[in-house]
Amino acid sequence: MVLAAPEFVEAELVEMFRQIEVAAELQHRVFADGVMRGQKCTKADARHEVSPEEIYGYIVGRQVTWPGRFAQRAVRRHMSPIRNAVSAESIVAQRNTPQFLEDRLMRLAKPRIDIGFPTNDVQPLLAFWQGQIGLPFDHLLPIRKGQKQHRHDLLGSVLKINELVEPIPDRPRSGYRELLIAREGLPSSQTMTDPEGNRVTLVPKGTFGIARIGIRLAVRDLAAHRRFYIEALGLPEGPRAGEAATFLAGDTVLLVEQAADAPSDAGMEGKGWRYITFQVFEVDREHAHVLQHGGREARAPVTLGTTARISMVRDPDGNWIELSQRASITGSLAVKT
Structure with missing residues (x-):
């Protein structure tokens, strides 16, 4: 949940190579109108679920706890073509479509609990x-x-x-x-x-x-x-x-x-x-x-x-x-x- 304050930018990757579908959150700039929801991860393999946070950590260098070597291999194998094909600008453009806003955002009025x-x-x-x-x-x-x-x-x-x-x-x-x-x-x-x-x-x-x-x-x-x-x-x-x-x-x-x-x-x-x-x-x-x-x-x-x-x-x-x-x-x- 990224709140309506000048700390974050939110965006989403909506197509993952082969069987991985993730929502990747980019949080370096602000959108004052809302937040992006975490997305339900799908199974990359019966042995492990690769979460949005793990993919996010790979993309922007955030420090996260990796669950195992399989997840690391899966992310490295599948993220390279996605990272090269999808620019931050295209992600931001997609984020601003009415359907994306309707389906994915939780708009909070105050950035704290x-x-x-x-x-x-x-x-x-x-x-x-x-x-x-x-x-x-x-x-x-x-x-x-x-x-x-x-x-x-x-x-x-x-x-x-x-x-x-x-x-x-x-x-x-x-x-x-x-x-x-x-x-x-x-x-x-x-x-x-x-x-x-x-x-x-x-x-x-x-x-x-x-x-x-x-x-x-x-x-x-x-x-x-x-x-x-x-x-x-x-x-x-x-x-x-x-x-x-x-x-x-x-x-x-x-x-x-x-x-x-x-x-x-x-x-x-x-x-x-x-x-x-x-x-x-x-x-x-x-x-x-x-x-x-x-x-x-x-x-x-x-x-x-x-x-x-x-x-x-x-x-x-x-x-x-x-x-x-x-x-x-x-x-x-x-x-x-």
């Missing part, structure tokens, strides 16, 4: 996040009767502390395990937990490639989540971070690692980190695409007054993901048909 959690006791949390972590308070947003959202600036992302009147049930925590915040000049990482046990680590800028924030996610099946983040959400895969795979949402780094204690059916209710948010231009379109590519529906798109149109989807472990079409960012809540 937000994160949120609920609470019944907001004051100690405000003291921690504003005082100890140093996040600026932005504003208080009424969500519905019995729920107010305390929004904090998180280096361009938003920390959403949802104050609830109704008691929060005691449920297992979600797969979202940790928020990482980059700090310029910090000599070493500092891990803390807030008054309700939410883990946060301040890290030197550049740790795991984090320039602003990172989010650590524990999952039961790393391969299944890799498919979900590439195919349903269109996130490009970054370099490995130890045992974790990384996925890049603009300048937010998602660190996804397999864990035996990851939930099998994470819920929205309960304490702790509960959901992340992508700001998009067209909620209904993106919601439908996620469902078509392996995501589960949690809440169908709905308009919240004049503030936003939102929906909720779930990843393979049931972790909740909000898609938000926010009027203050997009300028419109209209549903396009």
Whole structure:
């Protein structure tokens, strides 16, 4: 998922020699109107699937983890004629066709992810996040009767502390395990937990490639989540971070690692980190695409007054993901048909 910010160019190779079909993402210049989705890889051989990220690494010299010698041979054997025959200019021209835009792009309105959690006791949390972590308070947003959202600036992302009147049930925590915040000049990482046990680590800028924030996610099946983040959400895969795979949402780094204690059916209710948010231009379109590519529906798109149109989807472990079409960012809540 390449977001609408001046860091990337997106393009696609749509015909591969013999049995390989890939989508190759070129990310050196910007297109402000959207992002290119990762494409489902096809089998080059029964022994291995060559992914778009692996092909992409071969094309532009990106550092990726190669899965084996067969994949390297397959890419070298098949990419030479394609690379010679297809120019970057022709790829860009194809990308700008209406059908390509309709089929392949997820247009995001903000190049980073937000994160949120609920609470019944907001004051100690405000003291921690504003005082100890140093996040600026932005504003208080009424969500519905019995729920107010305390929004904090998180280096361009938003920390959403949802104050609830109704008691929060005691449920297992979600797969979202940790928020990482980059700090310029910090000599070493500092891990803390807030008054309700939410883990946060301040890290030197550049740790795991984090320039602003990172989010650590524990999952039961790393391969299944890799498919979900590439195919349903269109996130490009970054370099490995130890045992974790990384996925890049603009300048937010998602660190996804397999864990035996990851939930099998994470819920929205309960304490702790509960959901992340992508700001998009067209909620209904993106919601439908996620469902078509392996995501589960949690809440169908709905308009919240004049503030936003939102929906909720779930990843393979049931972790909740909000898609938000926010009027203050997009300028419109209209549903396009």
